[in-house]
Amino acid sequence: MSKILVAYFSASGVTKKAAENLAQAAGADLYEIRPAVPYTRADLDWMDKKSRSSVEMNDKSSRPAIADSDAEISRYDTIFLGFPIWWYVAPAIVNSFLESYDFSGKRIILFATSGGSGFGKTAAGLKGSVAADTAIVEGKILNGANSVDNLRKWVETIL
Numbered sequence: 001m002s003k004i005l006v007a008y009f010s011a012s013g014v015t016k017k018a019a020e021n022l023a024q025a026a027g028a029d030l031y032e033i034r035p036a037v038p039y040t041r042a043d044l045d046w047m048d049k050k051s052r053s054s055v056e057m058n059d060k061s062s063r064p065a066i067a068d069s070d071a072e073i074s075r076y077d078t079i080f081l082g083f084p085i086w087w088y089v090a091p092a093i094v095n096s097f098l099e100s101y102d103f104s105g106k107r108i109i110l111f112a113t114s115g116g117s118g119f120g121k122t123a124a125g126l127k128g129s130v131a132a133d134t135a136i137v138e139g140k141i142l143n144g145a146n147s148v149d150n151l152r153k154w155v156e157t158i159l
Contacts, residue, residue, distance in 0.1 A: 003075055004028035004159075008082035009093055011039050011053075015113045018142040019082045022111065025151035026080065026159075033083075033097045036065035046086075053086060062092040066100060073101040078109065078159065080139070085114035089125050098129035105131075109139040109158060 006028045008019035016032070023030040043052035056062040073079070081097075083090045090112070108130070110123060123138045130136065140154060 004078045004080070005031055005071070005073070005076040006080045006082065007031040007033060007071060007097065009033040009035075009084075009091060009097070010082075011044055011084060011091070015082050015084050015142075018111065018113055018146055019080075021146055021148050022080055022082070022142070022151050022155070025148045026155045028080065029076075031071045033093060034067040035093055036067045053091070056092045057087045057089075059092075063096040063099065064093045066093065066096050069100050071097075071101060073103060073106070076106065078107045079103070080109050080111055082111040082113075082142070085112050085117050085119070085122070085141075088117050088120040089122050094126065095129045098126060103130045103134040105133050107135045107137065109137045111139045111142050113143055114141050 004026050006019050006023040006026065008015050010016035010019065010032070019030060022028070039052065045051040046054060048054060056064060081094070083094050110119065112119065112122070118141060119138050123136045127136055139158065
């Protein structure tokens with residue numbers, strides 16, 4: 001069986017809970033993508049066009065610094081990558097993470113939490129941050145209560 005990692009970014013804790021359940025369901029290791037400068041509540045105010053998250057998402061070249069670079073990506077064949085959907089795409093810090101490691105030949109399965117939107121063009125938007133031979137697969141929006149048993153069934157179908 002291949003080695004699996006669940007890597008995630010969570011600004012408010014919602015995606016963290018989904019990632020923890022998914023890691024348990026998949027028998028996977030867990031890795032949190034942490035920003036070098038944590039986001040505050042004011043930073044996440046999407047109604048404020050000057051908030052940190054708004055500024056980052058409006059600048060396609062924005063790459064917020066990550067706190068560490070110790071994810072041992074080379075140990076894994078499959079990476080479940082989770083994040084909240086911001087402005088219909090992945091937060092810019094997810095690109096920072098992808099550009100910090102070599103994902104050549106790996107399979108990345110996306111999962112996300114969202115207040116109402118789907119993946120949109122998220123997978124395509126992330127493809128430019130990884131090697132050409134990295135497979136990025138649109139996975140599942142994990143809103144609400146996702147039990148470990150239900151996630152296990154999904155993992156079995158996608159792996």
